Amino acid sequence: MNKPALLGGTPVLAKRPDHFTWPRPVDAAYEGLKRTLHSGIWGTLGPENERFASKYAAYCHTKHCLPVLNGTISLELIFRALDIGWGDEVIVSPYTFSASVHSIVLAGAMPVFADTDPETFTLSPASVEEHITPRTRAILGVHLGGRPFDFDAIDAIARKHSLILIEDAAHAHGSEWRSRRCGSLGRAGSFSFQASKNLSCGEGGAITTNDTALYEKLWSMHHNGRAYTQQGYDHPILGTDARLAEWQCAVLSAQMERLDGDIERRMRSASLLDREIENLPFLSACKKDERITRNSLHLYPFRYHSDRLGGLSRKLFLKALNAENVCFADEGYCDPIYRMQMLYTEDFARLTGRIFRDPSGELPGNELLASSEGCWLQHTTLLGSDEDILRIVEAAARIGKYAEELQRAFAQEV
Ligand SMILES: Cc1ncc(COP(=O)(O)O)c(C=O)c1O
Structure with a gap:
């Protein structure tokens, strides 16, 4: 298997494809x-x-x-x-x-x-x-x-x-x-x-x-x-x-x-990803829910389990994935909003008449997503072909295989 681009290997795609460009005008x-x-x-x-x-x-x-x-x-x-x-x-x-x-x-x-x-x-x-x-x-x-x-x-x-x-x-x-x-x-x-x-x-x-x-x-x-x-x-x-x-x-x-055609394409890509991600033990897709009859998929959220990849950090995993030119992936809302300074200002107290109490530690689901597991792909990533989607999975598998080497090479970054 080729090495990840971050370790000097050839990236899965030589450059990011055109469908990543957004917004795209209609005539x-x-x-x-x-x-x-x-x-x-x-x-x-x-x-x-x-x-x-x-x-x-x-x-x-x-x-x-x-x-x-x-x-x-x-x-x-x-x-x-x-x-x-x-x-x-x-x-x-x-x-x-x-x-x-x-x-x-x-x-x-x-x-x-x-x-x-x-x-x-x-x-x-x-x-x-x-x-x-x-x-x-x-x-x-x-x-x-x-x-x-x-x-x-x-x-x-x-x-x-x-x-x-x-x-x-x-x-x-x-x-x-x-x-x-x-x-x-x-x-x-x-x-x-x-x-x-x-x-x-x-x-x-x-x-x-x-x-x-x-x-x-x-x-x-x-x-x-x-x-x-x-x-x-x-x-x-x-x-x-x-x-x-x-x-x-x-x-x-x-x-x-272009809205409906794009939604159809993204939903097809998302179900392909949902299926393929099952073969990658360090990733999990969101729970399926039949009551959701249509999803615009502005984002494709998924979870990354660093402990199943020898502790390779989320940041480094995503950096390596993005270097393969197959997607735009990031850590999402990784700084919880309830710790943002805006809530602890005098302005806040003046506007609401109250002091905000930090709920950190009381919201374990949110903490898990913010601090370690939450990731998402930007919607443009889902606008490619089935082949494009399978390349994301190929890139993730490649990173999984070289997790130890990545960790060693970038030890000072994480
Ligand atoms: C969840 C959510 N709510 C509200 C907004 C605000 O929208 P706008 O940027 O148009 O003010 C955004 C923008 O990114 C958003 O992501």
């Missing part, structure tokens, strides 16, 4: 941009905004979609519109990007971290229930990497305790739980169209909901607090400017063309 995007350029409407709430909002609402199986500036302000607007703030607690997954937490704090509420199920990388329902207090108002579930959280269990908990369930669907464009699309499962769903996302316009976001009153309030809030559908200088409620420009909406409508 129709040029049309949309040209249309906007000559429309005289370069701002917002014009025909491109309307076209995209109705197209994306239909795609998410919701009555309404509100395009906004990004997938962070979308969450903050949802909390504010639902009057979740000072004195309230929101239970949230700790295995997430900072925006899920920032938005809760900026609304004035206290984030409370339930544990992550290491077999799914999403919220553990049992832990959610354990973290409910008289102050809990909502649960923010994250569909990590496009994999829906256990909606049956978490929705049942929310109903039992009269809590509002909100979806952070930043990764989950087109994912489904029992054939119901993400973004339509909770009271509201929040999407991101930032450059790395499966559906992208550079920077952008959207809120989806079936609740018409909530949608109308959100519309007002994202349009400087003007009354629903109104323009001008009357501002009955507090709001901000979170409107998404026509350019981005035009690009999004066009880019939607």
